Amino acid sequence: MADALIFATLNGLVTGMLLFMLASGVTLIFSMMGVLNFAHASFYMLGAYFAFAISQQIGFWPALLLAPMLVGVLGALVERYGLRQVHKSGQVAELVFTFGLAFLIEEAVQLFWGRATQDFRSPAALDFALFTLFGQDFPAWKGVMLCISVSIFIGLYFVLTRTRTGIIIQAAITHPQAVANLGHNVPRLFMVVFGAGSALAGLAGVIAGPVLTTFPGMASVLGSIVFVIVVIGGLGSLTGALVASLLIGLLQSWAIASGLGMADLLALLGVSFPPDHALRDLWRLTLPQVAPLLPYLLLVLILIFRPSGLFGKRES
Amino acid sequence: MLEVMDLQAWYGKSHVLRGVTLRVGEGEIVSLLGRNGAGRSTTMKALMGELQVSGSALFRGQQILGLPSHEIAMRGIGCVPEHREIFPGLTVRQNLLLGIKPGQKASRWSLEDMFRLFPALGERADVPGGVLSGGEQQMLCICRALMGDPALLLVDEPTEGLAPQVVERVAQLLVEIASKGVAILLVEQKLGIALRISRRVYVMGRGQIVHEGTPAALLESDAVRREWLQV
Ligand SMILES: Nc1ncnc2c1ncn2[C@@H]1O[C@H](COP(=O)(O)OP(=O)(O)O)[C@@H](O)[C@H]1O
Ligand SMILES: [Mg+2]
Numbered sequence: 001m002a003d004a005l006i007f008a009t010l011n012g013l014v015t016g017m018l019l020f021m022l023a024s025g026v027t028l029i030f031s032m033m034g035v036l037n038f039a040h041a042s043f044y045m046l047g048a049y050f051a052f053a054i055s056q057q058i059g060f061w062p063a064l065l066l067a068p069m070l071v072g073v074l075g076a077l078v079e080r081y082g083l084r085q086v087h088k089s090g091q092v093a094e095l096v097f098t099f100g101l102a103f104l105i106e107e108a109v110q111l112f113w114g115r116a117t118q119d120f121r122s123p124a125a126l127d128f129a130l131f132t133l134f135g136q137d138f139p140a141w142k143g144v145m146l147c148i149s150v151s152i153f154i155g156l157y158f159v160l161t162r163t164r165t166g167i168i169i170q171a172a173i174t175h176p177q178a179v180a181n182l183g184h185n186v187p188r189l190f191m192v193v194f195g196a197g198s199a200l201a202g203l204a205g206v207i208a209g210p211v212l213t214t215f216p217g218m219a220s221v222l223g224s225i226v227f228v229i230v231v232i233g234g235l236g237s238l239t240g241a242l243v244a245s246l247l248i249g250l251l252q253s254w255a256i257a258s259g260l261g262m263a264d265l266l267a268l269l270g271v272s273f274p275p276d277h278a279l280r281d282l283w284r285l286t287l288p289q290v291a292p293l294l295p296y297l298l299l300v301l302i303l304i305f306r307p308s309g310l311f312g313k314r315e316s
Numbered sequence: 317m318l319e320v321m322d323l324q325a326w327y328g329k330s331h332v333l334r335g336v337t338l339r340v341g342e343g344e345i346v347s348l349l350g351r352n353g354a355g356r357s358t359t360m361k362a363l364m365g366e367l368q369v370s371g372s373a374l375f376r377g378q379q380i381l382g383l384p385s386h387e388i389a390m391r392g393i394g395c396v397p398e399h400r401e402i403f404p405g406l407t408v409r410q411n412l413l414l415g416i417k418p419g420q421k422a423s424r425w426s427l428e429d430m431f432r433l434f435p436a437l438g439e440r441a442d443v444p445g446g447v448l449s450g451g452e453q454q455m456l457c458i459c460r461a462l463m464g465d466p467a468l469l470l471v472d473e474p475t476e477g478l479a480p481q482v483v484e485r486v487a488q489l490l491v492e493i494a495s496k497g498v499a500i501l502l503v504e505q506k507l508g509i510a511l512r513i514s515r516r517v518y519v520m521g522r523g524q525i526v527h528e529g530t531p532a533a534l535l536e537s538d539a540v541r542r543e544w545l546q547v
Contacts, residue, residue, distance in 0.1 A: 167410050171403040178401040181364055183389035183417035183464055 003134030008257035009250065014142050016249025017149035021204035022226045023233070023241040024156060025197030031173045031236035033190055034091065035083065038098040041223030042105035043198040047071050047205025048214045049109055052120040060123045068202040075198020079191045102219065110216045122210040145207045152200060153242070160238075169193060173236075228295040232302045234312020243310060248295050255291040317342050317499050318363075318393075318468055323371040323381075325362040332358050334523040335371070340468060345490065345500045347510035349534075349545060350520035356503040357398050359520070360470045364388055364395050375468070390417060394466030398473050398503075400453045402460070404446030408437055411445045411456055415463030423465035424496050430459040433489070451482035458489060468499045475509060487513055507545065511535065519544050 026040050047067050054063035078101065086097045122141040129137035160166040172179045172186055180186040205218075212218060229248055233240025263283050266272065277283070302309060318340040325333035333355050340346045348356050362369045365385040373381045380388050389395070403411050412427055431438030434455050440448065445456060454474055461469060471490070475483040487509040494500055494513075504510040510517065511531040519527035519534070521544045527534070534540060 164413075167406060168414060171406060171414055174405070175401050175403060177366060177385065178397065178403070179414070180385035181389055181395040181397070182415055182460070183386050183420075184414075185384075185386045185418070187384065 003136060004257050005254075006133060007136055007138070008253045010138060010146075011142070011257075012250035012253030013246070014146050014149075014249070015253060016246035017146060017153065018204055018208055019222075019226060019229055019249055020242055020245035021149055021152055021200050022222065023229045023245050024153075024238060025200050026226060026230050027233070027236060027238055027241045028169075028193055029197050030230070032169070032176070032193055033083075033087075035087075035094050035098065036227075036235075037194075037197075038095070038223070038227075039078075039101035039105060040197070040201055041219040041226055042102045043071050043075055043201040044205040044208075044222060045109060045216075045219035046074065046105060047202030048120060048209030048218065049113060049118070049205075050202070051206040051209060052113075052118050052214055055120070064203075064206055067206050068199045071202025071205075072195045072199025075201075076191050076195030078198075079194035083194070084187065084190075102223070106216055106219060113216075115216055117213050117215040118209075120209045120214040141210065145211070148203070148207055152203070156200075165189075165192075225295050228299045232295075232298060232309055234309025237309065237311035237313075240309055240311030248298070251294050251298070252291045255287040255294055258287050261286040317344075317376065318501070319372075319374040320359075320363070321372045321374075323359065323362055323369060323373060325358055325367045325369045327358075327367065332523050333362060333369075336520070336523070336525055338518050338525060338528070340499050340501050341515075343494060343497045343499055344516070345494050345502060345514045347502045347504055347514040347517045348520060349504055349507065349510060349517055351545065352505065354520040354544075355523040356520055357472055358523075360395065360397070360472050360501075360503060363393070363470065389464065389466075392465075392467040394461035394464055394469045396457050396461050396469065396471045396474060398476070400450070400457045402445040402448075402453050402456050405444055407442050408445055408448070408456060409441040411460050412437075412463050415460035417464045420465065423463065424498075425459075425462045425465060427463070430462070433492075434459065451478050451485070454478065454482075454486065455489070458486075458493075462493065462498075466498060468501065469493065470501045470503075472503045473505060474502075475504065475506070483509060507534075507541075 022040060022044055026037055029035060029037050029040070050070050051060075051063040051067035054066050082097060082101070083094060086093050126140040126144060128140050130140040130143040131138050160169060168179060168184055168189065172184075172189060176186050209218075212222070225248065229244040230241060232247070233242070233244035261284065263272070265287075266283060320336060320338045323333055323336040324331070336355070336359055338346070338348070348359065350356050358367070361367050363373055363380070365380070365383055365388045369381050371381065372379065375391055375393060378391070380391060380393070403414065406414070409427070412430060416423070431441070436452055437456060437459065440452075445453065448456060458471065458474065474486050474490075478486065490500055490502065491513050502510060502514065511534065514531055517529065517531055517534050518525050519540060526544050527537070527540045
């Protein structure tokens with residue numbers, strides 16, 4: 001039991017921090033520009049595909065660096081020549097634009113790489129167990145994923161709180177006009193933040209692609225969970241995004257590892273059903289089967305009991 | 317220094333400024349007076365590039381209408397908006413440092429100058445701006461704009477909601493700023509400090525300039541005061 005719990009926790013952390021790499025970008029972009037970027041996970045997918053293509057030419061490690069940079073530049077261009085123009089037509093137009101972009105990217109990926117899953121693997125040099133505990137292996141690549149995502153988190157925190165650009169970003173989140181009136185180029189700042197957010201999403205794609213499989217549906221699979229996280233954490237709250245990312249990552253991972261069935265849970269509550277009960281299919285469900293539903297279940301509960309999210313400020 | 321001619325401005329479809337013409341000379345304090353809703357803040361926003369506008373505004377001989385806000389600030393116009401828009405989550409020091417423009421070299425004003433001028437800001441340099449009192453926030457907002465070394469400062473109702481001694485302190489500060497050669501366009505509702513420290517005054521009503529002259533002339537003109545200023 002203890003070994004399962006430790007592994008589930010480690011896996012949950014890996015997933016949670018990965019989700020935060022996307023959720024942080026969505027959150028920053030939303031709180032600065034007021035745009036809910038539905039195409040954010042598409043940049044994550046592009047990161048994986050770009051890295052796959054580059055790694056076939058010049059190897060994985062250069063791809064780890066180049067793919068996110070490419071995605072970042074693409075994101076910056078999208079902001080500069082797409083979103084900035086659409087912004088003049090209002091928020092609905094912006095929302096539709098990001099939706100359209102997500103579909104466009106998905107179609108483009110299928111056009112270039114086809115519908116099949118790509119054989120994108122983590123470097124062979126890392127195909128070993130980082131450690132073995134209670135007879136279970138923890139793959140080195142997951143360790144690398146965790147290191148990269150935690151470093152990104154620390155780096156993001158440092159940039160936002162300790163650098164001048166970060167402080168300008170913080171100020172622009174609440175008072176963009178006042179920041180512009182002090183001579184800071186706020187439109188360019190928006191472009192940089194959008195580009196950096198896209199690059200982070202791209203990096204997440206590079207490190208997750210080999211584990212979560214690289215296929216044209218990967219954006220929508222992860223994208224919907226990222227939006228759940230952003231809402232649960234509270235739209236615009238970075239702390240909220242972090243907590244919700246870890247919460248979802250860990251909950252899912254624990255649920256999968258627990259192997260408990262509904263019957264066990266109900267038994268805990270002192271309820272039992274006869275085996276031929278009409279609802280027997282329901283109580284034969286196991287937690288691992290329900291795990292993919294958990295984020296959405298949590299979303300519904302949060303929206304009912306705390307609509308502004310865990311750390312969100314209620315809109316006035 | 318600033319020559320505004322027939323400035324018009326819109327919020328979406330609503331036409332708010334209907335031809336504002338005014339002038340601010342080098343190192344001058346000029347007041348823009350008027351009742352609530354006269355269009356004084358809108359004039360400031362229009363000059364800072366925040367609105368859809370037409371007309372002309374020459375700053376040091378160059379057209380600034382149509383430029384983005386940060387470009388206008390870089391040309392040397394500082395702005396202290398109404399409602400004291402400090403950055404509440406950032407410390408007093410961070411607020412002030414954000415006033416320094418990208419690539420700015422020398423400035424008439426340093427952080428130390430600000431702390432000497434307002435010991436209260438120095439003592440609380442590392443607390444979040446949001447916890448300061450209203451008067452301190454006002455000072456912080458003015459000082460933040462000064463850090464960028466503007467040649468012209470637009471100040472919107474700096475005395476609103478402040479106690480009389482604090483209002484006095486604001487007046488002293490504005491005079492001191494002007495004495496360093498910074499021109500000031502001061503928006504006020506009450507005549508109080510505006511008449512005392514300005515060289516010239518404009519009165520606005522319904523999006524237009526309805527009177528211009530010296531403070532003394534305005535004091536004598538009961539009709540203008542009754543029609544456009546008294547509430
Ligand atoms: N954001 C806005 N949208 C639409 N109308 C506005 C807005 N702000 C101000 N107005 C209108 O513009 C007019 C002038 O307002 P304002 O410039 O704030 O006046 P003042 O600063 O002189 O009190 C008022 O009629 C006000 O209702
Ligand atoms: Mg006003």
